[in-house]
Amino acid sequence: MVTSTDNQxxxxxxxxxxxxxxxxxxxVHWYYDRQALARDYGRVTGYLAxxxxxxDSILWRSAFTPVNAKADILHDQGRFWGRPGVHYHQFLKAGENTLNLKLCTLLLNHLQENDGYDGDAYLADYIAFMTTPGSHRDTYVEEYHRHFFNHxxxxxxxxxxxxxxxxxSGIIGMIPLAVFFADDPEQARWAAFDHLGHTHLGARMQAAGELLLDVLLPVLAGEDIVDVIAEKVRRQDNPLLGHPLMRWLDDSDEIVVGRRLSSACYVEDALPATAYLALKYHDDVAQGLVANTNLGGDNAGRGAVLGALLGAANGHGAFPETWIEGLRHPPPELYGNMPV
Known part of the structure; x- marks a missing residue:
């Protein structure tokens, strides 16, 4: 089955x-207590501060000791680490994005300026961005950044x-490359895995990247997302899809994501949970992203991947206009391969 949504x-x-x-x-990122999420925000259906x-913040027990000044990537946000109750994204405004997506903007700008991908040049951009005070206002800086910069x-x-x-979160940065090079899947895979390898190594991340591209690239080419994921489940050729996702579609999201699959950030649960939500809400982008948001846990990591899959399946017109207009820093426009 091929969708009628056009390529661009x-x-x-x-x-x-x-x-x-x-x-x-x-x-509501990293709320694991769903009752607390509902108490503090109600049912989230739009952008909120x-x-x-x-x-549920664990910044009170998070720490980062730079080996020297060259590794200082917390800058003025470092004073909030080790304190109880601090929101990971406390200084962001409604409709603003986390650091992971700020780095996607950096990557999209790199693709535009270079008319392609140069891994070494991107790494130079990444290092400059992370070591420049004020380049972003996010309080939480994920573990992989801390390891990278100490090294x-x-x-x-x-x-x-x-x-x-x-x-x-590691596979989010693969998405702009998959989209930019979508018309050349071999190049898309090379660039996406080269990018992943800068920061996220190991068999689990390799499997996660393969699963993402095995779904996203065919869907970008016009294949039906349900058919693509169902075939992946049937073939059992990826260790992250060893779950009967098709049989779970009649169950409540709260049972599937929270009991059967953890709502945490680890790929062995987070990516199957994202695939489940993509199957269930394959033709209703808004309902799917609202459901994901209110499930808590690493809903931002799942949300970025789920949003990309549902957006590829349904086209940009499937998103509510208020959500598009409400993005505080929308993605940059790219010319040539991918006009956005």
Whole structure:
């Protein structure tokens, strides 16, 4: 089955979906207590600003000690680490994106300026961005950044600073490359995995990246997302899809994501949970992203990936106009391969 959505609309939808899914989830990111989420925000159906305190925040037990000044990537946000109740994204505004998506903007600008992808040049951009005070206003900086910059500050070359990883956030940066090179799947895979390898190493991340591209690239080409995911489940050729997702579609989301699959950020649960939501809400982008947001946990990581998949499946016109207009920093426009 092939959708009627045109090629450029699918590409635009995938990029918009990343930003929308992340921005919707941002204020309730990493709420594991769903009753607390509902108490603090109600049912989230649009962009909201974060509130302090965050009852599930673990910044009170998070720490980062740079090996030297070259590794200082927390800047003025470092003073909030080690404190209870601090919201991970406390200074962001409604419709704003987390650091993961700010880095996607950096990557999209890189693709536009270079008319393609140069991994070494991107790494230079990444290092400059992360070491420049005020480049973003996010309080939380994920673990992989901290490892990368301690390695970099210790003298390792940029391409040798990645670590074995396990979080769904790692594959978000593959999406702009998959979209930009969608008409050349071989090039898309090479660039996406080269990018992943800068920061996220190991078998789990390799499997996660393969699953993402095995679904996203065919959907960008016009294949039906349900058919694509169902075939992946049937073939059992990826270790992250060893679940009877098709049989779970009649169950409540709260049972599937929370009991059968953890709502946490680890790819072995987060990516199957995202695939489940993509199957269930394959033709209703808004309902799917709202459902994901209110499930809590790493809803921002899942939301970025889910938004890209649903946007690719349905085109950019499937998103509510208020969500598109409400993005505080929408994705940059790219010319040539992918006009957004």
């Amino acid at each position: 609309s699918r590409k635009k939808g995938a990029i918009l979906g990343m930003y929308i899914g992340d921005a919707l989830a941002m204020p 974060p509130k302090d305190p965050h009852p 970099y500050a210790s003298g390792k070359p940029p391409r040798a600073c990645g670590v074995v990883e396990k979080h769904i």
